Amino acid sequence: MRSLIQYIKEVVLGFYSLIQGLMLTLKYFTRPWKNIVEQYPENRSTTINIPERFAGEVVLPHDENNRHKCTACTLCEMACPNGTIKIISATIETEDGKKKKVLDKWVYNLGMCTMCAQCIDACPQDAITMKNSFELSVYDRNQLIKVLNKPGSKLKEKES
């Protein structure tokens, strides 16, 4: 008796879930103007909407004084599964005579990047982020290897 009730319940619930799916597609069908397709080549300069979370490339944001947050700790380089990132650091001497490692070049090979964002998760300083840019193709593969820190940029020291 208990199994019979269970059986009937399963059949009814099965039909209910089928109807739920049908109602969802019917809702989409009756509102075709709300679909999410971009008419890309035509609207690239007008109504195109790239979501904020779209992962297009890794960037190293600089503030208005040309300062970034990267301490050249190379955690991102170690986190990267396919060797996209190469951190070249330099050693400089501060005023009080201490030696300090600073970022020289943040080399990013876009051609090898799979946008897994593990470097962003690994970064302890939140120095790098994903940008929603697209149309990144170039004619020469060497142009995909980018140096992300701007020339003459400095480390932004923590205020504390």
Added chain:
Amino acid sequence: MILSFQFSDITKWIHDSLSGMMSPGWTLFSEFVLAGIAMILLVVALAVILVYMERKVAGFMQLRIGPNRVGLWGSLQVFADVFKLLLKESFAPNSVDKFLFNFAPILVLAVSFMALAPISYGPGMQLWDANIGILYVTAVSSIGVIGILMAGWSSNNKYSLLGAMRSGAQIVSYELSAGLSIVAVIAMCGSLSVSEIIASQADGWWVFKGHLPIMFAFVIYVIAGTAETNRAPFDLAEAESELTAGYHTEFSGMQFGMFYLTEYINMVVISMVAATVFLGGWLPFHIFGFDAFNNIMDYIPSFVWFFGKVFFIIFLMMWFRWTFPRLRIDQLLKLEWKYLLPLSIINIVIVAFITVMGWHF
């Protein structure tokens, strides 16, 4: 009917003018040719509309736009596809059975055309008013599986053979419950003739006046009909993610086009039978007692009613296709033999009881 002008007047005029010109034998022959051309034109027009409709419905249901480049709103996309198929070579691999391979698409297409013969499109608009019309449609539409088996066997390809075998198992199973759900209406109506089944629904469609059992039979018929046309969620014969394209993997060009056309004609045939048997054919929708409403409904031409109902059921099938995931082969056979068939047999018994007691309207 309000209109005094009927389609049978046109056919009578054609018959009279033809028999004035030539002998009775040639008259009959040229009438057959005319009817054949009319059927081909109807089928081609329906296929064009259906392919476009399928793509648009699929697009809208998946938050897409569908075809939108060729012509206004992509309306010429179907013609572009057909011309592409016509220009392509109908390639046959070396190791196929050439005769069966070339014969299979023709057989499948011819069989689906045959099933259109006894359908009534309007008062007097019927090719062949056979007294076993519905039985003929159900009998003929199951020959199509032989063509599919031929295609799968002759292709000399494991995917094709698997797809064809699945299609055979599927159609053999689902013919039963589709047939039994039609039998439910035939038991109440007492006739197998298409025109008599439609005439018996003048005071109400069978879905409404047949009480709950006929509604249940209608649901079973739509499920089994979707399975008989090899469409998703029952498209195991094609199953592109498992079998490439199933039984028509090796076909290209217009031979593939014939299989594609056949799928849509089969869908139309299933929908036409459902519209005829359950939804009153070309009869308008009447609510008993609302005379003004009924008069307005009578002004809508009968073929609009018929094709409206046909397209409603086709839309249901497309809706199923773009909502439900595909069944596994064991789930498919389980659904038929363990659920639909026992339920439709019980349904038949209830319908027979109602008919014997005279409880239906």
